[in-house]
Amino acid sequence: MNKLLYVIDRILYYFLAILLVALVLLMSTNILFRFVFLLPIHWTEEISMLLFIWIIFMGSAVVQKRDGHVSIEIVYNYCPALARKIMKIAGQVLVLFVLVIMTVLSMKLVRFQYHSLTASLMLPYSVFSLTMLLSVILMLIYTTISIVDNIRTFRENKKLHPEGASDTQERISS
């Protein structure tokens, strides 16, 4: 399992870098062709959009793995440690719920858009929504792993420090 996750990590790392390079190269070639050779290439806009959308969704999947999406910490920071742990796990379960729904919906959308084609390259629109499907599946995996980890440490802490002792300890150390 860990091995598989590592492989996915490496693939995403290079894949995202390549997407961005491709975006820059494609758009600069287009500018070059327009000004120097006076030949605007009509399909670049579509491909740039495709690259951009893949960057967004794959990028935000990696952000989810790092638990790095913008969140509001004011209330959280003022809560005692035990409440924080409960909030964290409850929050992640809710996120998991929405991700499951998104997975189903993205699958539907991919199937739905398979027959509508883009204007200049005649690609099925599914090439756009496919990235969302992949992204939510990845996020689903990452979130599940994180929940399992959190519950495990939560239990271990409880065994070591019964009656909320871990609570005070964490406050002192922070």
Next chain:
Amino acid sequence: MNAVIIIIMVLFFMAIRIPVVFSLLLSSTFYLIFLSDVPMIILAHRMVGAVESFPLIALPLFILAAEFMNRGTITSKIFQFASQCMGHFQGSLGHVNVFASMIFAGMSGSEVADVAGLGKVEVAAMKERGYDAEFSAAVTGASSIVGPIIPPSVLMIIYGSIAEQSVGRLFLGGAIPGIIIGLSLMVVIYFISKKRNYSKSPFPGWLMVFKSFLDALPTLMIPVIIMGGIITGVFTPTESAVVAVVYSFILTFVVYRDLKLKEVIPILFEVTLSTGFAVIIIGGAAVFGWMITQENIPIAIRDFILSLTQNKWMVLLILNVILLAAGCFFAVMSILIIMTPMIIPLAQSFGIDLIHLGVMMVLNLCIGFLSPPFGIGLYVLSDITNLSIEKLSRAMIPFFIPILFVLFLVTYFPSISMWLPNLLMGVVKF
């Protein structure tokens, strides 16, 4: 009734530290399941549709260009040029700091890049010359505010794509307010330095100024290319971002040799993450925005404020207070993304131009970026300078006066933000 449930739901989710994008999606999901009979597929449809916006492609490109420019030589050349120009005023390095930030703002689009890159050079140089640490940090922080106002600007791109306004016009709209902020900060620095008797260096002579200008010329061309291209209509803002990337890459990689090839891939990777991080919220907010429009919430907000006052100036005041308060507590980008669609109907019914509104919102939120207790800018600064948040906040107080004054001017004199775009890109009639 539904409206109240929706608002309570989303606030609750955010309060228990569910990431903003998932809070928006969760409340929309519950809404679609329990309160509406629209097919749920709209959730996925809206999410992909919203990010399919051509102006937004400029976002990763400007972030990437800023990463390349932040590698060393470019920032130090700007700093050198600025110190030759401004060094002979009382409190020399304070002015240098502001001037350098203004030039850098014309090249990069994010305020964090300004603090983290140029800020480090500036704070170090000021410390060396005997300025006290609080003052140096405060000047660096205050001057970084011009980053998102002076074009190019990531926040303006995001606002433009949500409000469906021309990014080029928004860029130009920020130019004059940004310059006024820079100048007014210099006035404050002048008076503080006079009182504390900070040093000044002799004027190096026009020849030296010209020499450092030539030396920095390749760097100074970046803002000229970006804005020149947009103003003349040769480039769209997105294309000018591509040009900025290619130009700054050649400069750092080939000319100044600040960058090794193996450092490029990590940079590219991190830039794609910052992009995903920012733009995915726009996707979530589009779903949420659809829902609140279904429930007529923006109209309700408009009517509520209309019932309080019919006066345009009062409405602008209320908007400013709300935005400033929100800016103190929440992340700048998420406020911009969530609040823009709620405010637009209100602004339109009072005939407030959306370019004017955009400049005002971005300025407001940037002040939030620096204000205690949760401004990210303060934390970045305290990271660089090892000063506590309290000390930094206290040192910043005198600089908030000119900034708030400019906010007042921008709010109540629309021509400050509208004059330049109307002059260069023509008046748009509705």
